Amino acid sequence: MIVSTRYVRSSALLCRNYRNERAFHSSRTSCILFRDAEYVTEKKQVLTLENGAIESRRYLLRSDGFGFSVQHAILRPQQSATLRYQNHVVAVMVTQGEGEMRVIPPNNKKTASTQEHPSFKLSPGAFFALNAAETVQVEAMTTELHLVSVLNPPLVGPEKRNENGVFTMIDEDGIERESYDHNIVRRLFEPPESLRCGTIMKDDPLF
Incomplete structure (x- = not known):
């Protein structure tokens, strides 16, 4: 499937919400991010x-x-x-x-x-x-x-x-x-949201 660049550029982030009554995280989102040279120029x-x-x-x-x-x-x-x-x-x-x-x-x-x-x-x-x-x-x-x-x-x-x-x-x-010291390291090196709870439960229907 080819996604229109014009459509993607308007938001630069394609997100599909997975909503399930059984899910703990009803707002959990799966995202694909697309950007081109024109986008980064527009965003300065x-x-x-x-x-x-x-x-x-x-x-x-x-x-x-x-x-x-x-x-x-x-x-x-x-x-x-x-x-x-x-x-x-x-x-x-x-x-x-x-x-x-x-x-x-x-x-x-x-x-x-x-x-x-x-x-x-x-x-x-x-x-x-x-x-x-x-x-x-x-x-x-x-x-x-x-x-x-x-x-x-x-x-x-x-x-x-x-x-x-x-x-x-x-x-x-x-x-x-x-420079910086160990007191702020964890705030600078946080894992991405999609991996914050690990991967073992990502496909579990209750997650």
């Missing part, structure tokens, strides 16, 4: 970062309740960007273009063995992940470099790098933080 979820070097299209945000966020970043030709996600873990897939990723050691020191930063060629299908400790520099070659990434904690929407080079985190109260 497209940001220009790194002095114009990156266009970041933010498709899935914390408010969507999936437990992670999804972004499509476009790095302009012959431009570079430094990525430091000390507040997030991030997985990145290259979908278009060619470039290079260089690992920047702590305090920007050169490695003793090669006197150079380790580097990796980027092309469609290349993948890398950062576990909130590394800093990398990504450079596009002669064409745009397209990167699709998944972040946790999920983005609220307007996050950018601050003056210290840190990609900040916005907590549930809307406060922008350069």
Whole structure:
């Protein structure tokens, strides 16, 4: 079945309510979310970062309740960007273009063995992940470099790098933080609504 893009875009979320007299959760909802580039533009979820070097299209945000966020970043030709996600873990897939990723050691020191930063060629299908400790520099070659990434904690929407080079985190109260402690971790890493009670009971007629 083909769903009309025009119809989907009006709400961006297709939901089918399952109502059963026997169900504990009579308002339980099953949803399919669909968004395109026009949608994120209309919702002002497209940001220009790194002095114009990156266009970041933010498709899935914390408010969507999936437990992670999804972004499509476009790095302009012959431009570079430094990525430091000390507040997030991030997985990145290259979908278009060619470039290079260089690992920047702590305090920007050169490695003793090669006197150079380790580097990796980027092309469609290349993948890398950062576990909130590394800093990398990504450079596009002669064409745009397209990167699709998944972040946790999920983005609220307007996050950018601050003056210290840190990609900040916005907590549930809307406060922008350069770092955070264990007291708010559970509020940032909540499971999605559909998995909050586990999966073993999802198909039970009484659930």
